Amino acid sequence: MKPTISRDFIFEYFSGRATSIQKQLIDKWVKDPSNEDAFYRYLEEWERLHPQYVVDVPEGIRNFRKLLKETAPAAGEEIPQAAPARRRSIKAWILAASVTLLLVSAAWFGRESILYTAYRTNPGEVKPYELPDGSVVTLNANSRLTVSRFWTITGNREVFLSGEAEFKVRRTEEGRKFTVRTNNDVEIVVLGTIFTVFNRHKRTAVTLNEGKVQLTHQVGNTIKTIEMAPGDKIMVEANRPAVVESGKDPAKTTLWKEKRFEFDQTSLENISGIMNDYYNLTAAFADTDVRSQTITGSFVAANADEFLESICLLNGLRYQKSGQIVTFYKENH
Amino acid sequence: MNPLVPDEENHDLKSRPGIDDNAAFPSDLDEVFIRRTLISNPEQGMELLYLRYYQPLCTHAVKFVRCRQVAEDIVSDIFYTFYTRRMFEKITDSYRAYLFRAVRNRGYNYLRWELDKNADLEDDNRFNAPEHQQPDMITQYEELYQDVEKAIELLPHQRKSIYLQFQFEGKPVKEIAKELLLSTRTIETQIYRAKQTIRDYVRSRWLPALLLFSILLF
Numbered sequence: 001m002k003p004t005i006s007r008d009f010i011f012e013y014f015s016g017r018a019t020s021i022q023k024q025l026i027d028k029w030v031k032d033p034s035n036e037d038a039f040y041r042y043l044e045e046w047e048r049l050h051p052q053y054v055v056d057v058p059e060g061i062r063n064f065r066k067l068l069k070e071t072a073p074a075a076g077e078e079i080p081q082a083a084p085a086r087r088r089s090i091k092a093w094i095l096a097a098s099v100t101l102l103l104v105s106a107a108w109f110g111r112e113s114i115l116y117t118a119y120r121t122n123p124g125e126v127k128p129y130e131l132p133d134g135s136v137v138t139l140n141a142n143s144r145l146t147v148s149r150f151w152t153i154t155g156n157r158e159v160f161l162s163g164e165a166e167f168k169v170r171r172t173e174e175g176r177k178f179t180v181r182t183n184n185d186v187e188i189v190v191l192g193t194i195f196t197v198f199n200r201h202k203r204t205a206v207t208l209n210e211g212k213v214q215l216t217h218q219v220g221n222t223i224k225t226i227e228m229a230p231g232d233k234i235m236v237e238a239n240r241p242a243v244v245e246s247g248k249d250p251a252k253t254t255l256w257k258e259k260r261f262e263f264d265q266t267s268l269e270n271i272s273g274i275m276n277d278y279y280n281l282t283a284a285f286a287d288t289d290v291r292s293q294t295i296t297g298s299f300v301a302a303n304a305d306e307f308l309e310s311i312c313l314l315n316g317l318r319y320q321k322s323g324q325i326v327t328f329y330k331e332n333h
Numbered sequence: 334m335n336p337l338v339p340d341e342e343n344h345d346l347k348s349r350p351g352i353d354d355n356a357a358f359p360s361d362l363d364e365v366f367i368r369r370t371l372i373s374n375p376e377q378g379m380e381l382l383y384l385r386y387y388q389p390l391c392t393h394a395v396k397f398v399r400c401r402q403v404a405e406d407i408v409s410d411i412f413y414t415f416y417t418r419r420m421f422e423k424i425t426d427s428y429r430a431y432l433f434r435a436v437r438n439r440g441y442n443y444l445r446w447e448l449d450k451n452a453d454l455e456d457d458n459r460f461n462a463p464e465h466q467q468p469d470m471i472t473q474y475e476e477l478y479q480d481v482e483k484a485i486e487l488l489p490h491q492r493k494s495i496y497l498q499f500q501f502e503g504k505p506v507k508e509i510a511k512e513l514l515l516s517t518r519t520i521e522t523q524i525y526r527a528k529q530t531i532r533d534y535v536r537s538r539w540l541p542a543l544l545l546f547s548i549l550l551f
Contacts, residue, residue: 013472016479023472030471033426039471040430047389053401053501055391060409061383067413068376216363223363223385 005029010042014050048222120144121163123280124303126257133157133170135178140164140256141278163277164198166254169211186236187216195228196253200277207233209250217242261307262298263314268328271295271311275326279304286329290317364427371421379416386429387412390436396478397440398447399485399500407443411435437474444477448532448539477539484534488527495520496527 005026012018013026029035119129121139128138129145135157137145143163148156157178169178171192180188182199186206193211198204206215206228213228217236226234226242233248255262263271269291272283281304285291297314301307308319308326320327363385371378387408394404411432415421424431468474485493495513498504499520506524510517 013475016475016482018472023470023476027470027472036471037427037430040427040433043393043433044386044389044429047392051388052392052395055388055401055405057383057387060387060391060405061380063409064379064383064412064416067409068416071417218384222388 005035007042007045010039011046014043014046118144118146124278126259131159133172133178135170136168138166138254138257142280161197161199163200164196164256166194166196166257168194184236184238185218189214189216194250196250202238204236205233206236207248207250207253209253215242258300259302260298260300261310263295265294265296267291268293268295268311268315275304275307279307280324281321282325284325284327286327290328290330293317364429367428368421375416375419375421378421379412382412382415382428386432390432393433394436394440395501396482397437397444399481399497400503401501402503403443404440407439408436411439441468441474441477444481448535477535480535480538481531484531485527487534488530492523492527495523499524 009018009022010026013022018026026039030039119137119139121127121141121143124141126138126140128136130136131147137159139145140163143161143165145163145165146160148158157172157176158181159179160181160183162183167178167180167190169190169192175191178190178192180190180197182197182204184199184202184204186199186204188195188197188206190211190213193213194209195211195213196207196209198206204217206213208228208230210230215226215228215234215236217224217226219241224242226244228234229246231246231248231250233245233253235243235245252262261274268283268285275281275283293315295311295314299310299314301310305321308321311317312319312328316331317328318331320329363381367378367381367385370381390408390411391401391404394407395401398404398407415432420431421428485496488496491513495509498509499506506517506520509515510520513520
């Protein structure tokens with residue numbers, strides 16, 4: 001009979017509680033390469049759960065870099081080579097070199113557009129896009145989504161988001177994964193589902209409407225993985241443990257799709273952040289107490305002016321716009 | 334509440350219990366990602382590798398060598414070879430398996446060399462022992478370092494504490510003596526006795542293997 005070895009079984013063994021018969025079982029089990037891989041996974045997990053001490057990882061990386069520098073051959077120090085038997089004319093070499101340089105630099109500077117397709121929205125714009133696999137992404141204002149051009153060839157459904165977007169991911173027959181990455185190293189993996197990602201100012205918030213999502217992010221030196229359920233909202237910020245809230249109404253997360261705004265005791269200061277994200281506007285306040293005023297209410301605004309008018313109407317304020325700067329002041333000013 | 338912004342006031346909300354605790358077992362996705370980065374940008378890939386595996390590898394190595402400095406040196410050396418010999422291109426199974434196997438082999442060799450050497454002779458030529466002399470059974474690795482751990486556990490309380498400060502933390506004898514208000518001579522004796530006890534305990538259980546090792550050497 002093939003021995004079946006569970007995680008608990010191996011953990012007992014790592015903790016030194018396995019009998020000699022059990023050890024023999026493990027020795028046999030590990031002979032299968034796939035089991036050997038599992039063994040080292042369990043070992044890694046065990047070490048993470050029962051560390052002997054806290055290792056200074058950044059220090060390790062620094063030492064590694066230092067070592068590389070010390071051992072790298074000094075610049076200008078060339079390895080002597082045997083003289084070539086036949087000399088090609090210098091001119092031919094220069095020509096070949098400059099053509100190569102030209103091609104390489106063209107590829108380098110244009111690599112973004114060669115390797116990726118970018119979808120973007122302007123300030124105040126909300127737009128849906130269909131991806132090559134039939135998934136639909138609705139981008140909120142000032143957002144950018146990059147997709148590899150080799151998607152269909154490599155089969156890796158991977159996109160990179162900065163800004164805010166709703167994803168309606170289409171399930172594939174082969175069960176291929178769909179991965180969303182952000183600039184603060186959050187990774188969201190799904191098969192087919194609907195969810196919203198907010199990623200601005202190095203903060204990421206993910207809300208799940210339907211299906212199942214796996215979110216990976218980094219806290220300190222460890223990589224954490226969280227499984228999300230519908231209605232969950234996860235907020236990730238650099239070097240802080242993720243915050244999870246359950247029972248969210250997903251419809252509220254995508255109010256922006258109808259250009260609807262909903263505020264509940266939201267300070268004008270928070271709203272100025274939205275103004276910046278959505279319309280590239282900077283808010284200024286005539287008095288400090290204007291800044292801390294809060295707004296409660298809901299409205300639809302098709303553009304920046306409608307947005308500002310609604311805010312002022314709800315708050316009894318007035319505004320003056322010059323260029324990208326908006327100054328709020330009290331009516332009796 | 335405004336649903337558009339991840340609000341500040343919610344950050345003090347308690348994380349749902351059990352969620353972050355489960356995260357100790359990240360998916361294989363990292364490995365795919367690290368592999369890809371190593372091939373496109375080896376130096377950046379090495380950083381990811383450090384972030385991912387340096388901690389668990391060091392804490393595993395320290396079980397064999399009982400000295401954090403030696404453990405970190407061993408792991409760093411493995412990473413260095415991994416990088417300079419471009420092992421990341423050659424390894425077909427997981428990096429995790431490769432790295433842990435390497436750490437265990439080095440740890441095993443180090444410990445065997447330490448047990449085998451003459452207690453008074455620091456520079457023993459057996460240090461350059463062939464590294465391919467490895468146990469046939471994977472469980473022998475655990476047995477070896479668990480025996481060392483058992484031996485340490487058997488030490489009298491103060492001797493154990495002195496030994497661990499010296500061996501694990503790498504504290505100088507003088508400093509330990511100052512803190513415990515004891516003479517350096519006493520500390521040295523305690524360390525010597527602790528080492529002797531551990532050596533005798535492990536040797537008694539591993540003698541056949543060690544003998545075989547010596548025979549192969551000469």
